[in-house]
Amino acid sequence: MTMSATKTVQIERPATESYAFIANPETMPQWAIHNVKAIRKLDGIRWEMETPRGKATLIPYYEGRNGILDHEFIDAGEGVWRVTGRVVPVGPSESVYIMTLPKPDSMPAEAFEAGMRLMDEELAALKACIESM
Numbered sequence: 045m046t047m048s049a050t051k052t053v054q055i056e057r058p059a060t061e062s063y064a065f066i067a068n069p070e071t072m073p074q075w076a077i078h079n080v081k082a083i084r085k086l087d088g089i090r091w092e093m094e095t096p097r098g099k100a101t102l103i104p105y106y107e108g109r110n111g112i113l114d115h116e117f118i119d120a121g122e123g124v125w126r127v128t129g130r131v132v133p134v135g136p137s138e139s140v141y142i143m144t145l146p147k148p149d150s151m152p153a154e155a156f157e158a159g160m161r162l163m164d165e166e167l168a169a170l171k172a173c174i175e176s177m
Contacts (some may be wrong), residue, residue, distance in 0.1 A: 046115050046146055046147065047146070047147040047149065047153060048144055048145060048146040049156075049163070050142065050143070050144045050145075051142070051143050051144075051145070051158045051160070051163055051164065051167055052140055052141065052142045052143075052167075053141050053167040053168070053170060053171050054100040054128070054134070054138065054139075054140050054171075055138065055140070055171050055175060056138055056176050057124070057137065057139060057174050057175060057177070058067070058133070058136065058138075058139060058173050059111060059131050059132065059133035059139035060140060061139075061174065061177065062110040062131045062174050063108060063111055063113070063131040063139075065173065065174050065177065066113055066129075066131060066141060066170070067104070067106050067108065067113060068101055068173075069083055069085075069091045069104065072084060072093070074169070074173050075166055075169040075172075075173045076081070076166050076169075076170075077165065077166055078080050078096070078162040078163075078165065078166055079093075079095055079096070079160050079162070079166065080093050080094070080095060081093075081094040081095060081096065081142075082094040083112075084161070086101075089103060089104065090103050091104070092102075093168055095119065097119060097120070097121050098120060099120070100113060100117060100118060100120070101116075101117075101118040101120040102116070102117055102118075103115060103116040110130075111130050111131040111132060111133075111161065112129070112130060112139075113129030113130060113131065113143070114126075114127065114128050114129055114148055115129065117125050121150060122148055122150065122151050122155075123148030123149060123150040123152075124148055125145060125146075125148055126145055126146060127145050127161070128143065128144045128146070129141065129142065129143040129144075130142045130143075137153070141170065143165070144177070145160070145163070153155060155170070
């Protein structure tokens with residue numbers, strides 16, 4: 045059976061504001077504190093990231109109208125992460141960011157579980173960034 049994890053964080057900001065922040069890959073070093081040291085645009089869609097493990101690529105498949113933040117995170121060591129993400133409004137000034145992360149085939153289960161614990165810290169940092177705007 046394929047391993048996956050679904051992570052959520054409630055943000056005390058309207059969905060439009062949360063989406064705008066998360067959909068801007070340039071904000072990732074501010075909140076993806078364990079995975080993204082720096083990021084730069086490569087072309088019309090792809091972004092190159094500096095990670096603790098070396099270079100990686102982000103390919104976003106975003107659709108603002110529906111709050112879709114799907115993307116591929118391609119890491120030479122860990123493999124391809126196909127992430128499904130959504131920003132969902134839960135009130136006029138609140139939203140929830142939801143993401144599901146299937147474990148890459150080449151990644152050991154223990155490494156995936158450790159990464160998901162770090163993801164919790166990153167989502168806390170994301171919440172703090174957006175709520176401080």
